Amino acid sequence: MIEKAQLENAEETLELGRELGRSLPVNTTILLFGDLGAGKTTLVQGLGEGLGIRDPIVSPTFTLINEYLEGRLPLYHLDLYRLEPEDVLGITPEIYWEGIEVTPGITAIEWPQRLPYKPPTYLEIYLEFSGDRARQIRLNSVG
Template structure:
């Protein structure tokens, strides 16, 4: 179960991510899928705003994981791109997944063997005719995330 959303610019991507902030719970796992420049970190900025995080959100490409503790619940922003060749077995990802915050994972395909069975997938795709526009496809895997996707769709635009 899921839905699709067209977004016209970065501000719309941030606003859409912000709508998810009040809905996520500790232990939630969100996978962000999309090419370079598709808006994964931009989306995460909005989610952070929705959690009440005021700090600047930066891509964790070189640090792999950035932790933001000051929101309603912590945000664990992960970028697994650099692990394409090496894997992430020693990172202790399950501690984040079972922890007190929400885990947002970019390039999750590089750690697919370590992911939980259930999660929320947000696929971001750039419009080939306009670099500012995005198409997001949201899919909940498992009952909890199907319900979360439905609540997010219902909250959209309210």
């Protein structure tokens, strides 16, 4: 099932993230696609707010993985922008989406096209520019 919507500004992107954070079940993996500046991290910030996370959500571009453990569910935020698929193997992303060695929660992955493999089920979110501040968003549930 693919759903499309228009997000007119960053606040609408945050609100979509908040709604997802309030409603997604444990062990949900979100694969976030979009160009630089398309709103992937903004959506994850809203997701964190919806989960009740009080810490600031920042892009893990250099740290690769940020873990936020104090919300309704833990949030694991991965950014694979600087990695090649073979490098991703070293961070073992499956421990997050399978809940192995970590408390099961929500896993949000930016630049998932660098994953050498994907989880069995996930939510794809595509963010594309459609104006100065607006974004076109597509959601697709897989598995």
